[in-house]
Amino acid sequence: MADHNPDLVEDARHELGVSVAEMREANKKWQAMIRSPRARAAASRYRSVLGAPESVVRRKVGDLECEAWLWPLPLWPTLRFEVLLAPTGAVWNEWLVRAPGAEPPPLRTLDDLTPWSCTVDEAARAFAPVRPLEGSAPTRWGLAFTAPDARGARHACVAEFSWGLLQRVAVDPAP
Structure with missing residues (x-):
């Protein structure tokens, strides 16, 4: 996100009380984890970094059934980090979504x-x-x-x- 909005990332870093060095170290560890020849499967990687999901829900995307794992985020309390898993356990998608029950922003113009x-x-x-x-x-x-x-x-x-x-x-x- 820093590629697009460095000022917002800087503000978020301050809000979270994280130094530039800590942010870089966290990114370095994450990159090493996902690129390791002995890397864990994506689903277990997220569980090891984020802990147990706040909630797990069944979801249907077209004809496909999947499981959605949701984690809260300290920076964005009305959003959740969502990981969609295939029945085989493979990660299909990973992104931010609106938290269940949270109102989406009005988007008109x-x-x-x-x-x-x-x-x-x-x-x-x-x-x-x-x-x-x-x-x-x-x-x-x-x-x-x-x-x-x-x-x-x-x-x-x-x-x-x-x-x-x-x-x-x-x-x-x-x-």
Whole structure:
């Protein structure tokens, strides 16, 4: 997320009381863990780092049944880190989602699409129809859609997400 919004990451680091050195060390350990030749399966890796999930729910995605593991986040109390697992235990997806029972943000115009304001699913619902776009890395997604500005003029947009959280929106200025 620091690639897109370094100031927000810096503010979050201060809010969490973590030094730059601690943040870098945590990232170094995570990268070593996921790239190790003896790396654990993704599901057990998340359990070892995050502990037991706050909740585990059955979910149906199209015709596929899966299990969703959800963890709370100190920085974002209205979000959860979600890991979707196939019946085989393989991780299908990992990203941030709105916590059960938490109200999604009102998303009506381009002004509402600020960094870290919404998840992929929330933007997709608010500005349907959308076209999913491949991200620049495994933890990144994109959506193409049209959205109105404050005056109601519609614009073509491309939203970029990291770990499921909005990072930025590129807007075609011509309505």
